[in-house]
Amino acid sequence: MTGSLAGVRWGDTLARVVVILLLAFAIFGPLANLVLWAFAERWYFPHKLPQEFGLTFWARVFAPRGSALASLWTSVGIACLTVLSTLAVAVPAGYALARLRLPARTLILLVFLLPQAVPNLPVYVNIARVFYEIRLNGTITGVVLVHAAHGLVLAVWIASAAFASVDASLEEAARNMGASAWRCWTTVTLPLALPGLIASAIFVFLESLDEFTGTYFVGVPDVTTLPLLMFNASMGGNYQIASITAILLLLPSIAFMLAVERFLKADVLAMIGR
Amino acid sequence: MRNARITLCAALVAVGGALGFAGPAAAQTTINVVTAGDQNMVDYVNNFLGPRFEKQNPGVKVRAVGTGPGDAGSQKIYEKLSAQQKAGIASWDTDVAVVHQRGAATMVKENLLAPYRNDVAAGRLVTRDTARNALGQNVDGYVIPMFHSQIAFAYNPAVVRQPPRSYSELAEWVKKNPKQFGYNGVKGGMSGVGFVMGWVSANSGMADQLEKGPYDPAKKAVIDRSLASLKEFNQYVVMTPGNAGTLDMLNRGEIAMGPVWVDMFYTWVADGKMPPNIKLELPRPGLPGQPMYYVVPAKAANAQLARRFVDFAASPEIQAEGIVKQFNWYPGIDAQHVRSKMDEKSWNKLFTDISPEALASYGRPFPLSEYFTDILEGYERVVLK
Amino acid sequence: MRSRPWAGLALAAPALALVAIFFVGPLMMSAVLAFRGKDGGFTTEHFAKAFELYSTDLLFSAVIVVVSTAAIGAVAIAIAGYLTLGEHPRTQAILRWLYRWPLFIPFIVTAQVMRTFLAKNGMLNHVLIGGGLIDPLQAQSLLDWRGIVIAFVWKQAPFVTLLLAGAMAAIDRQHIEAARNLGAGRLRVLFGIVLPQSRRTLLVGLVLSFVTMLSVLSVPMMINPNSPTMLTVDIAYRINSHGDYAVANALCLMSLVLASFGAWFYLREAARKVERT
Numbered sequence: 025m026t027g028s029l030a031g032v033r034w035g036d037t038l039a040r041v042v043v044i045l046l047l048a049f050a051i052f053g054p055l056a057n058l059v060l061w062a063f064a065e066r067w068y069f070p071h072k073l074p075q076e077f078g079l080t081f082w083a084r085v086f087a088p089r090g091s092a093l094a095s096l097w098t099s100v101g102i103a104c105l106t107v108l109s110t111l112a113v114a115v116p117a118g119y120a121l122a123r124l125r126l127p128a129r130t131l132i133l134l135v136f137l138l139p140q141a142v143p144n145l146p147v148y149v150n151i152a153r154v155f156y157e158i159r160l161n162g163t164i165t166g167v168v169l170v171h172a173a174h175g176l177v178l179a180v181w182i183a184s185a186a187f188a189s190v191d192a193s194l195e196e197a198a199r200n201m202g203a204s205a206w207r208c209w210t211t212v213t214l215p216l217a218l219p220g221l222i223a224s225a226i227f228v229f230l231e232s233l234d235e236f237t238g239t240y241f242v243g244v245p246d247v248t249t250l251p252l253l254m255f256n257a258s259m260g261g262n263y264q265i266a267s268i269t270a271i272l273l274l275l276p277s278i279a280f281m282l283a284v285e286r287f288l289k290a291d292v293l294a295m296i297g298r
Numbered sequence: 299m300r301n302a303r304i305t306l307c308a309a310l311v312a313v314g315g316a317l318g319f320a321g322p323a324a325a326q327t328t329i330n331v332v333t334a335g336d337q338n339m340v341d342y343v344n345n346f347l348g349p350r351f352e353k354q355n356p357g358v359k360v361r362a363v364g365t366g367p368g369d370a371g372s373q374k375i376y377e378k379l380s381a382q383q384k385a386g387i388a389s390w391d392t393d394v395a396v397v398h399q400r401g402a403a404t405m406v407k408e409n410l411l412a413p414y415r416n417d418v419a420a421g422r423l424v425t426r427d428t429a430r431n432a433l434g435q436n437v438d439g440y441v442i443p444m445f446h447s448q449i450a451f452a453y454n455p456a457v458v459r460q461p462p463r464s465y466s467e468l469a470e471w472v473k474k475n476p477k478q479f480g481y482n483g484v485k486g487g488m489s490g491v492g493f494v495m496g497w498v499s500a501n502s503g504m505a506d507q508l509e510k511g512p513y514d515p516a517k518k519a520v521i522d523r524s525l526a527s528l529k530e531f532n533q534y535v536v537m538t539p540g541n542a543g544t545l546d547m548l549n550r551g552e553i554a555m556g557p558v559w560v561d562m563f564y565t566w567v568a569d570g571k572m573p574p575n576i577k578l579e580l581p582r583p584g585l586p587g588q589p590m591y592y593v594v595p596a597k598a599a600n601a602q603l604a605r606r607f608v609d610f611a612a613s614p615e616i617q618a619e620g621i622v623k624q625f626n627w628y629p630g631i632d633a634q635h636v637r638s639k640m641d642e643k644s645w646n647k648l649f650t651d652i653s654p655e656a657l658a659s660y661g662r663p664f665p666l667s668e669y670f671t672d673i674l675e676g677y678e679r680v681v682l683k
Numbered sequence: 684m685r686s687r688p689w690a691g692l693a694l695a696a697p698a699l700a701l702v703a704i705f706f707v708g709p710l711m712m713s714a715v716l717a718f719r720g721k722d723g724g725f726t727t728e729h730f731a732k733a734f735e736l737y738s739t740d741l742l743f744s745a746v747i748v749v750v751s752t753a754a755i756g757a758v759a760i761a762i763a764g765y766l767t768l769g770e771h772p773r774t775q776a777i778l779r780w781l782y783r784w785p786l787f788i789p790f791i792v793t794a795q796v797m798r799t800f801l802a803k804n805g806m807l808n809h810v811l812i813g814g815g816l817i818d819p820l821q822a823q824s825l826l827d828w829r830g831i832v833i834a835f836v837w838k839q840a841p842f843v844t845l846l847l848a849g850a851m852a853a854i855d856r857q858h859i860e861a862a863r864n865l866g867a868g869r870l871r872v873l874f875g876i877v878l879p880q881s882r883r884t885l886l887v888g889l890v891l892s893f894v895t896m897l898s899v900l901s902v903p904m905m906i907n908p909n910s911p912t913m914l915t916v917d918i919a920y921r922i923n924s925h926g927d928y929a930v931a932n933a934l935c936l937m938s939l940v941l942a943s944f945g946a947w948f949y950l951r952e953a954a955r956k957v958e959r960t
Contacts, residue, residue, distance in 0.1 A: 040771065040774050044774065044777055044778065044781070047778070047781060047782070048781060049810075050837070051781060051782070051784050051785060051837075052784070053800060053806060053807065053810070054793075054796040054797060054800045054837065055784060055788070055796065056806070057796045057799050057800050057806055058788075058792065058795075058796050061799070064570070065570050066570030066571075067549075067570065067571065068549050068550075068551075068570070068571055068572060068573045069549060069550050069551030069552075069573055069804060070551060072806075072809045076570065081569075084341065087341075087344070087345055089344045089345055089348060089349070090341070090344060090345075112697075113697040113698040113701055114698055116694035116695070116697070116698070117694060117695040117697070117698035117699070119694060120690075120691040120692070120694035120695045121691075121695065124688075124690055124691030124694065125688050125691055126688060126691040126692065126695065127688050127692070130950045132695060132699065133946075133949075133950055134943070134946055134950065135699065135702055135703070135707060136698070136699075136702055137890075137894060137942070137946055138702065138706060138707060138710060138939075139702065139706040140891065140894050140895055140898065141894035141895075141897065141898060141938075141939060141942035141943075141946070142710060142898060142935055142938065142939055142942075143897075143898045143900065143914070143915045143918050143934075143935050143938055144898065145900075145918065145919065145922065145931075146713045146918070146922070146928060146931055146932055146935055147706065147709050147710050147713055147935075148709075149377045149381065149713075149928075150709035150710075150712040150713055151705065151706075151709045152377065152378060152381040153380075153381035153384050153385050154385075154708070154709060156381050156382050156385035156387050157385040157386075161391070162391060169701070169705050170705060172701060172705075173701055173702050173705040173706045174706070176698060176701060176702055177891065178891065180698055181887050181891065182846065182887060185850075185883055185884050185887045188883065189850065189853060189883070189884070216853075219849050219852075219853065220846075220849065220850075220884075223845060223846060223849055226786075226845075227842070230786065230787065234789035234790070234791075236791075240365065240374060241374075241377070241378065241381075244332070244363050244365075244378075245330040245332060245361060245363045245391055245392065246391065248363060251789065252363070252364070253337070253364070254789070254791065254792065255366060255791060256336070256337045256340065256364040256365070256366050256367070257337045258791050258792060258794075258795045258901075258905075259366050259367050259368075259370075259540075259542070259791075259901075259904075259905075260335075260336035260337055260366070260367040260542055260562075261540075261541070261542025261543075261545055261546055261562075261566070261571075262336065262337050262338075262565075262569070263571070263795065263799070264569065265337055266791075266792065266795055267792075267795075270788065270789065270792040273787075273789070274787050274788075277786075277787040278787060281783075281786075281787075368923070369923045369924060370919060370922075370923040373922060373923045373926070400924075400926075404926060482908070482909070483908070483909040483910070484920075484924070485908045485909065485910075485912065485916055485917070485919075485920040485924075486904070486908040486909065491924070537909040539798065539826065539904070539905055539906055539907060539908055539909070540904065540905065540908060543798070543905070543908075546798065546799070546802075547802070550799075550802055550803070550804040550805065551804055552802060552803045552804050552824070671925060674924060674925070675736075678736050678910075679736070682910040
């Protein structure tokens with residue numbers, strides 16, 4: 025009896041290990057390619073792995089005139105500003121969409137979706153023209169606005185879903201106990217919706233950090249970001265440079281996510297305790 | 299914890315502020331060079347041309363930006379210039395651009411470029427036809443070629459003992475060696491497009507008319523007939539994902555032969571991504587080639603400096619040292635001016651696989667833009683359906 | 684909840700203005716081009732041409748995104764479900780750490796790594812052959828519609844999973860415990876209790892993925908730009924090879940119609956939800 029139970033448990037563990045290993049391969053297999061190419065100096069058929077590793081291409085990316093680091097910082101700065109400006113308008117909009125009576129609600133939701141749903145190239149051509157007219161071209165503000173419009177749907181839709189999932193009876197209870205509308209919102213509604221808002225911030229950040237078409241039309245040549253370099257290299261089949269830039273872009277993404285998640289746990293727990 | 303959050307916000311705002319105010323502080327003139335093509339062209343401007351030009355011109359800073367490979371890269375430059383034209387901007391943010399033929403033709407047609415070739419000394423060193431004509435559009439005076447590129451078959455001699463010398467030999471060869479030839483159709487970049495153009499030139503019997511005109515819309519039927527045989531040909535070949543996709547499949551030994559841009563090919567060799575035994579070959583009656591052009595936008599903010607920059611970049615010394623020696627690319631200005639500036643060995647390296655004679659006879663221009671469109675749309679109707 | 688419509692509108696106004704000015708306006712400038720003939724008058728000839736040349740690609744795009752969305756949903760439910768209901772903390776921790784990585788890889792890099800991973804002589808086949816799982820002669824390239832689907836699922840499934848896992852974590856544990864105590868299996872709890880309560884978030888993630896995949900150029904461009912391919916490739920091709928914005932914009936609008944079908948699912952659900960509150 026105990027023997028067969030142990031057998032079941034063993035089988036269970038084995039299955040779990042196999043599934044995790046398969047998943048790890050599915051995720052890290054392609055990523056391994058990325059890392060290999062970042063350090064490959066020579067790699068061609070029939071060799072299954074690079075014949076020669078080195079840092080030549082890293083030197084090329086970091087060449088003093090290549091300004092990769094400067095564009096990395098620009099990218100990160102733009103992404104942070106995009107998150108701030110997007111959340112500033114998306115939180116009220118998401119709340120209104122989830123909780124308030126709104127005419128043409130469906131239409132409004134759809135409008136936010138447009139920038140994500142339409143192939144962007146032809147539209148950015150027009151944006152460039154408008155931005156030249158109002159002298160926004162070549163400015164950080166211009167790039168942030170374009171990124172914000174593009175990432176807004178992530179923030180608005182996810183925020184709206186987050187607010188909608190907050191139990192309305194909790195808010196009513198707070199109001200019944202005499203809390204003002206603002207106090208109720210900051211102590212009950214917002215903390216409960218916070219995980220969703222945080223998630224949307226991460227997505228908006230990533231979206232902005234990886235964007236290149238809008239940046240080109242609105243920013244270049246005065247504002248250049250790292251994804252522009254990544255795009256050129258990748259489309260031209262320059263795997264080494266593209267892989268290196270992708271790895272560089274990984275760092276701020278992961279840092280942002282870790283930072284934000286730290287806040288999330290501590291904050292939410294603290295709020296709930298109150 | 300709340301304090302920490304405020305700190306984070308403050309930090310973000312600070313980053314934003316720093317970015318906003320960190321404008322150009324030095325009293326320098328920056329000349330913006332926007333280039334289509336691969337990343338190594340941006341690197342070339344940044345690391346080779348830039349420092350040398352800045353040394354000659356104190357107080358000037360060269361800034362290079364890439365817009366991506368292929369006609370898509372040139373189209374993006376066109377779109378930005380056109381946007382500035384339509385917005386009525388007095389001084390444009392691009393001083394020098396490097397574009398493909400199609401881009402240059404459109405830009406000249408829409409008055410986006412300045413005629414500058416006669417203002418600069420290097421302008422007298424280019425006499426070949428492509429310096430005056432791009433796909434049937436007269437671009438005389440508006441362009442100076444940076445380098446000339448050519449489409450050729452890259453092949454693996456271990457598999458392809460005797461490379462096919464013509465399109466009919468190729469059609470036979472693929473039947474005996476199915477799925478060993480690969481090209482990238484018409485939607486994935488110009489090396490595939492060029493192959494299709496070469497095929498139509500060879501099989502329609504109107505090669506000269508395609509290149510020199512006159513344009514006759516009634517010839518669509520002839521073009522479609524020659525494309526019908528390409529449909530059959532396609533059953534025996536691999537379709538590759540883009541210009542780089544063909545090189546990529548050669549890199550992994552998945553195909554043994556395919557049309558590639560010679561300049562891209564040498565870049566892949568230099569980057570350690572091409573087996574060293576791969577060779578190049580130009581089939582009869584030829585494959586198209588085209589130059590990349592230096593152009594100066596009509597309202598370039600630093601118009602004079604831009605001219606000086608191109609004059610410098612197209613000078614025989616720079617062409618010899620940078621274009622030929624560093625990249626193994628065919629020079630943009632006439633060969634004799636460049637050849638005299640360099641050692642015989644480096645010069646001959648250009649012609650390792652393809653002799654100067656073969657290049658002269660089988661390196662063709664692209665068809666006139668009207669035929670170009672007819673062939674592409676014919677391909678979509680006849681071959682892809 | 685009672686409120687006057689203007690209060691909601693006022694809160695939504697800044698966001699709406701941002702999208703309207705910086706996207707919808709320029710989009711309209713493009714959209715009219717799709718209907719304008721050479722003489723400046725109204726025409727549908729660009730749509731006729733778009734249909735004639737690219738109707739197969741329209742269908743192909745639709746099939747690709749529908750299949751990808753379904754697969755993304757399945758993966759996300761499986762991972763998020765295990766993260767919520769699993770009973771093995773260490774496995775859950777590993778899984779939570781593991782599944783997110785593709786989130787940080789841009790589409791274009793996803794396309795690039797998949798191109799070298801899924802190719803006939805790529806790493807996947809090397810591993811399969813090395814492990815004795817397939818014969819070298821059986822090795823085949825996955826760089827066709829399958830490659831596009833794999834790249835999309837790889838990149839987007841973590842996105843939906845992250846959202847869904849968050850929504851599932853927010854569900855009152857008491858419901859789950861109660862059901863478990865009554866003897867309900869974990870699958871039953873997942874599909875009977877957890878999923879219905881996080882359904883809306885799942886839909887948001889899936890619809891966002893659906894429309895994003897329709898507008899991504901780099902994945903089909905680098906994996907399979909040949910016929911049949913996705914509409915984004917055709918749009919880029921019309922612009923870059925023909926300078927033909929009219930047909931390109933017609934294709935954009937067709938793509939938008941496809942996207943609206945996807946959005947409709949969410950909007951229907953969202954509308955229902957509001958009626959209930």
